[in-house]
Amino acid sequence: MNARPPSPPARRLRALLARAAAGVALGALALTAAVPAQARIYDPETFTLSNGMQVVVVNNPRAPVVSHMVWYKVGSADEQPGKSGIAHYLEHLMFKGTSKLKPAEFSRTIASNGGQDNAFTSYDYTAYFENIARDRLELVMGMEADRMTGLKLTDEITLPERAVIQEERRQRTENDPGSRLYEQLNSLLFVHHPYGTPIIGWMHEVEKLTTQDALDFYKHHYAPNNAILVVAGDITAKDLKPLAEKTYGKLKPVKDIPARVRVTEPPTEGARRISLTDAQVSQPSWMRIWKAPSYNAGAKEHAYALEVLQSIMSGGATARLYKSLVVDQRVAAGVSLWYQPTALDLGTLGLSATPVPGGDVAVVEKAMEAEITKLLRDGVTADEVERAKTRLKREAIFARDSLQGPAYAFGLALTTGQTVEDVEAWPERIGAVTVEQVNAAARAVLAADNHATGILLPDPNAPPMPGGRAAPPGPPSTTAGHAPEAGDVQ
Structure with missing residues (x-):
């Protein structure tokens, strides 16, 4: 199981995120300043469906392809105490089928249509994406809308996947000294806030997660009014809006989505x-x-x-x-x-x-x-x-x-x-x-x-290990991803 966004590879994605984040800003400098047209980076079009789902469209007609992403406003920092890893667990389970799709059929369908798909979880969000030809976009939107509210889970589906996540943690964290060091270091930095808890979860809590835990998290957080659809590529809002209304627009909003209230990190003293x-x-x-x-x-x-x-x-x-x-x-x-x-x-x-x-x-x-x-x-x-x-x-x-x-x-x-x-x-x-x-x-x-x-x-007492590991300089990964099933495309 890949503990980083598996597609594109971790380092390339980190660079992509860095470039993407270069366009992300709030801060206190000129928060309400008007932006001249010539200064706009992406020049997006936006609209909101009647069920509350926000949609952003960025037109780039250089090739007849699109990147379709659904972002949920929930991540590992929104988990209940004692349930660490449930956000990432549910991300895995989203590939396990609905009444319309068998387990793993989602990714196999994307691959058979020449596309790529995957997902990743962070502290503050969970995202699912598909890169595919423009003429297959409606297919993708229909399947993504289906699993937004139609996921079917049983112990026969969830418990084997929980074991997959436990193995992912062993491979990517417990067997990687650099990852273990950063995990402990981060928990020293954030002594009270959930950012000090690993996104993949602590092993002793992951092994106790249940089917009902996943269903409860899904029921409370996965809804059109808690999601953002972003489509970039060879598409305009005029063309996308009818498709969005036909697929996502049919979904009912969820009442009483939990507020994103986290504990406040206390002041800390000393190194x-x-x-x-x-x-x-x-x-x-x-x-x-x-x-x-x-x-x-x-x-x-x-x-x-x-x-x-x-x-x-x-x-x-x-x-x-x-x-x-x-x-x-x-x-x-x-x-x-x-x-x-x-x-x-x-x-x-x-x-x-x-x-x-x-x-x-x-x-x-x-x-x-x-x-x-x-x-x-x-x-x-x-x-x-x-x-x-x-x-x-x-x-x-x-x-x-x-x-x-x-x-x-x-x-x-x-x-x-x-x-x-x-x-x-x-x-x-x-x-x-x-x-x-x-x-x-x-x-x-x-x-x-x-x-x-x-x-x-x-270890000074250990024999030399050619190719042994060291934590590379640079920011550690702040996401955990879905491991592709057989037939998935990385």
């Missing part, structure tokens, strides 16, 4: 630290993470500036961290600063690095801390800010040419409290970021000592 030694590790690695403002929570006025900071520090081979630690000092083989602002609640900002072969992780940590001290003392320059803003806006423009990029951008935004205009306003808002704002944002987050640090080390 926390964890070290993991494992025989599978051949190369040590280092990671440090902070809670940070998102577009929706915390000191939101820093969100855009933190995006610019991320690009300055880790936006390629000429970025500060790579140039200093990899090129000049030659103490690191890889280094990264990432920022994840697309959350309904607080986001995260993190640093990670891998020492050069034979290098000392303590040396890398000291070099990283020196760079952060320099940043907080001297700040960034006007030239760095301007180059970073140009780079970010260019990436957003490139995302427009992607089939799935726009669909991800709007899905991420609209499931986490943002609006279509917030996505479209991103270039204007990122362009307004100043040197002073970047420096203030860096000090607001990186000067705090309430971070969590994780170190992954080889």
Whole structure:
């Protein structure tokens, strides 16, 4: 079972999400500012069905294909205490059939029509997608609407799939020291909020999930008035609306959908630290993470500036961290600063690095801390800010040419409290970021000592393991996905 979005591959999808997220914005900078037509990234069309389902259409007629995505405004952070993993479990079960479709028939039908399909769960949303020829769109919409409310589950279907998820957890987390380290590190960072619970769930809770648990979660959260349809590609709203009304429009809304109320993360003091030694590790690695403002929570006025900071520090081979630690000092083989602002609640900002072969992780940590001290003392320059803003806006423009990029951008935004205009306003808002704002944002987050640090080390008593594992520098996956059935397309 793949614990990351399985199609496209994890690293490509992470890059796609990063580009898509470049179009996602809320924050406190010019929230109500009008967006000039020439500044619009995707220029979408929108409408809402009578049952409350919101629809976004992004026309891209370069090829007769579409990316069809249904996003539900529910994720693992919306689970009841003691039921961790139920959102991801239900995502798997959505492929197990309805009164119209046999188990696995959904994906086999998509594949037989030349398409690709899959799904993924995150803290704040669950999404299902199909990439398919334009003339097969009505088929896809009919099947997706059918399983939105018509899922059929029995113990004979659910319990074997629960075992699949348990095996997925063993393979992707328990047998991967980097994943185990991050899971523990994240639980140290978020001590009370559900973001500290793994999306796939804790094993001792997953093994107790029942058919009724899945049905209850499905009944409460899967409904047209809790879902967003995003279609990008060779389609216009004029052509899509009759299809949407014919399929999704027939579904009844669900009353009393649970409010998305999460516990508030308490203030934390002091640095926390964890070290993991494992025989599978051949190369040590280092990671440090902070809670940070998102577009929706915390000191939101820093969100855009933190995006610019991320690009300055880790936006390629000429970025500060790579140039200093990899090129000049030659103490690191890889280094990264990432920022994840697309959350309904607080986001995260993190640093990670891998020492050069034979290098000392303590040396890398000291070099990283020196760079952060320099940043907080001297700040960034006007030239760095301007180059970073140009780079970010260019990436957003490139995302427009992607089939799935726009669909991800709007899905991420609209499931986490943002609006279509917030996505479209991103270039204007990122362009307004100043040197002073970047420096203030860096000090607001990186000067705090309430971070969590994780170190992954080889077992000195274990025999050498060529190709052993180390956690790669960069943001960990924040999704869990559906493993394709036989006949599925990755």
